[in-house]
Amino acid sequence: MQNPSYLTPEALTAFIRTALAEDIGDGDHSSLAAIPADARNRAHLLVKDAGVLAGVELAHLIFREVDADLKVEQHLSDGALVKHGDVAFIVEGRSQSILTAERLVLNCMQRMSAIATKTAYLTxxxxxxxxxxxxxxxxxxxxxxxxxxxxxxxxxxxxxxxxxxxxxxxxxxxxxxxxxxxxxxxxxxxxxxxxxxxxxxxxxxxxxxxxxxxxxxxxxxxxxxxxxxxxxxxxxxxxxxxxxxxxxxxxxxxxxxxxxxxxxxxxxxxxxxxxxxxxxxxxxxx
The missing domain is CATH 3.20.20.70 (Aldolase class I)
Known part of the structure; x- marks a missing residue:
């Protein structure tokens, strides 16, 4: 699918930075307080509903903006039909970075997947x-x-x-x-x-x-x-x-x-x- 004119790198970066600033403010103090700065870990994006997956490409951009060293191993792409138990991707890197990015990734992907699911059904x-x-x-x-x-x-x-x-x-x-x-x-x-x-x-x-x-x-x-x-x-x-x-x-x-x-x-x-x-x-x- 060719990206439409509004999906520019500049527009996406501006959205992500504004959303992160809203959430992080002067720091993700939960992660900064509880997790050692050098700790590394991984997490997977677990699907718990049936539908159409959306926001995977955006998740890559969010993780990269939070921490360029985070690595994403993608298992499913945008538009994939998913069911309970599927794993969309695995992210690995600094634990603090994963936790800081977590909520924005989920907020975007949960709503985008709902819209994609509804659109596919009505279509x-x-x-x-x-x-x-x-x-x-x-x-x-x-x-x-x-x-x-x-x-x-x-x-x-x-x-x-x-x-x-x-x-x-x-x-x-x-x-x-x-x-x-x-x-x-x-x-x-x-x-x-x-x-x-x-x-x-x-x-x-x-x-x-x-x-x-x-x-x-x-x-x-x-x-x-x-x-x-x-x-x-x-x-x-x-x-x-x-x-x-x-x-x-x-x-x-x-x-x-x-x-x-x-x-x-x-x-x-x-x-x-x-x-x-x-x-x-x-x-x-x-």
């Missing part, structure tokens, strides 16, 4: 349709880089990363702008004025709004928000392939297959990143 429910699963910006502040990455590992597709790399004219934008036409025309003028090239997605709530988008044009995707499967089918038929379509709003594992059957191109699900239960993982000395 499996789209089998036999052309629909692709999208994430949203409903992410944890300062943890988006990991959550978006986990969606990719689970087989999903990233929506825009943030407010800066794509335009989505949602209901409030449309209402504040004075309607669909006004919002799209103002957006075109803004992009021309600023010399930016950004994709434009327009959220619609009714068939009337879909028709207005078709009349104005100049966009890249029509978002169909909180529509029933029956209404989605009508909207897809009305759009007739002129623009890609995206279903959004309150879609669950119980409804996603029906939504996919309507012929939409994408389905966005905020629950991928805002409503998951962490996969149970443990870093244990042995």
């Amino acid at each position: 499996s429910l789209l089998a036999g349709t052309k629909a692709k699963l999208l994430d949203t910006r409903k992410t944890t502040p300062n943890f988006r880089i990991c959550e978006k990455w986990a969606v990719l590992i689970g087989g999903g597709v990233n929506h825009r990363y943030g407010l800066f790399d794509g335009i989505i004219l949602k209901d409030n934008h449309v209402d504040y702008a004075g309607g669909i036409r006004a919002a799209i025309e103002a957006t075109h003028a803004y992009l021309a004025r600023t010399g930016r090239q950004l994709s434009i997605v327009v959220e619609t709530r009714t068939l009337s709004e879909v028709q207005q988008v078709l009349e104005v044009g100049g966009i890249d995707r029509v978002m169909l928000d909180n529509m029933t499967p029956a209404l989605l089918r009508e909207a897809v038929a009305l759009i007739a392939g002129r623009f890609p379509t995206e279903a959004s709003g309150g879609i669950t594992e119980q409804t996603i297959a029906d939504v996919a059957q309507t012929g939409v191109d994408f389905i966005s699900v905020g629950a991928l990143t805002h409503s998951v239960k962490s996969l149970d993982l443990s870093l244990k000395a042995f």
Whole structure:
């Protein structure tokens, strides 16, 4: 899998350093107090749940940032299907360093694995349709880089990363702008004025709004928000392939297959990143 543009070494290093500073402060005093500075040991990452593993590559980077002399023997890769009792990797080196890195590695990997697991499951429910699963910006502040990455590992597709790399004219934008036409025309003028090239997605709530988008044009995707499967089918038929379509709003594992059957191109699900239960993982000395 080719890394997306947001997964740069600089961005990952900044995330890791900020997270470590939050946790360590002026020192990991538990480890400094109890463990001799020259003690060396090892620990393994033990899987205690079934799911899709994510965050292994990030764990390497965290260990390296804490102590470049830590050695990781990797047994499983990101995206691996795992079960209780599997060992993802073994880390070996200074005991204090292993303990200092432990919680950040687990916090990241447990949540990333949960997101990858949920993404893989919902993607499996789209089998036999052309629909692709999208994430949203409903992410944890300062943890988006990991959550978006986990969606990719689970087989999903990233929506825009943030407010800066794509335009989505949602209901409030449309209402504040004075309607669909006004919002799209103002957006075109803004992009021309600023010399930016950004994709434009327009959220619609009714068939009337879909028709207005078709009349104005100049966009890249029509978002169909909180529509029933029956209404989605009508909207897809009305759009007739002129623009890609995206279903959004309150879609669950119980409804996603029906939504996919309507012929939409994408389905966005905020629950991928805002409503998951962490996969149970443990870093244990042995």
